[in-house]
Amino acid sequence: xxxxxxxxxxxxxxxxxxxxxxxxxxxxxxxxxxxxxxxxxxxxxxxxxxxxxxxxxxxxxxxxxxxxxxxxxxxxxxxxxxxxxxxxxxxxxxxxxxxxxxxxxxxxxxxxxxxxxxx
Numbered sequence: 001x002x003x004x005x006x007x008x009x010x011x012x013x014x015x016x017x018x019x020x021x022x023x024x025x026x027x028x029x030x031x032x033x034x035x036x037x038x039x040x041x042x043x044x045x046x047x048x049x050x051x052x053x054x055x056x057x058x059x060x061x062x063x064x065x066x067x068x069x070x071x072x073x074x075x076x077x078x079x080x081x082x083x084x085x086x087x088x089x090x091x092x093x094x095x096x097x098x099x100x101x102x103x104x105x106x107x108x109x110x111x112x113x114x115x116x117x118x119x
Contacts, residue, residue: 005025005026006023006024006025006026007023007024008021008022008023009021009022009023009024009053009056011038011042011049011053013042013045018039019038019039019041019042019045019049020036020037020038020039020042020046020049021036021037021038022034022035022036022053023035023036023037024057027067029062030062030063030064030065031063031064031065031066031067032063032065032066032067033066033067033068033069034066034067034068035068035069036050036077036080046080047080047083047084050080050081050083050084051084051085054066054084054085054110058112058113058116059116063112064111064112065109065110065111065112066086066109066110067089067107067108067109068081068086068107068108068109068110069092069105069106069107069108070105070106070107070108071098071103071104071105071106072091072103072104072105072106073098073101073103078106078108081108082108084110085110086108086109086110087108087109087110088106088107088108088109089107089108089109090107091104091105091106091107092104092105092107
């Protein structure tokens, strides 16, 4: 993410407390990269929040494709992405380390469902 060209979308609990947020980073007119960050107390609710976020994206935007990069060490994030319908598209080799161990980036992808195609 560079240049600050992104849209933050807050996720709130029924009582109004912020649980986390999604960031949409436009790639093209019809695709975007999505990132998420949730507070630890919301972790049991992230899958449902992700599904609601996707329903909102398909209903309120013209986006056709979302890409979700996941560091290979973050198996929980990959599991949540897959539970929300993302599929592994490809793996990028990155020159980065975490705790002195190199990692790759698994890029997940989801397409607008046929039932949600815009006219």
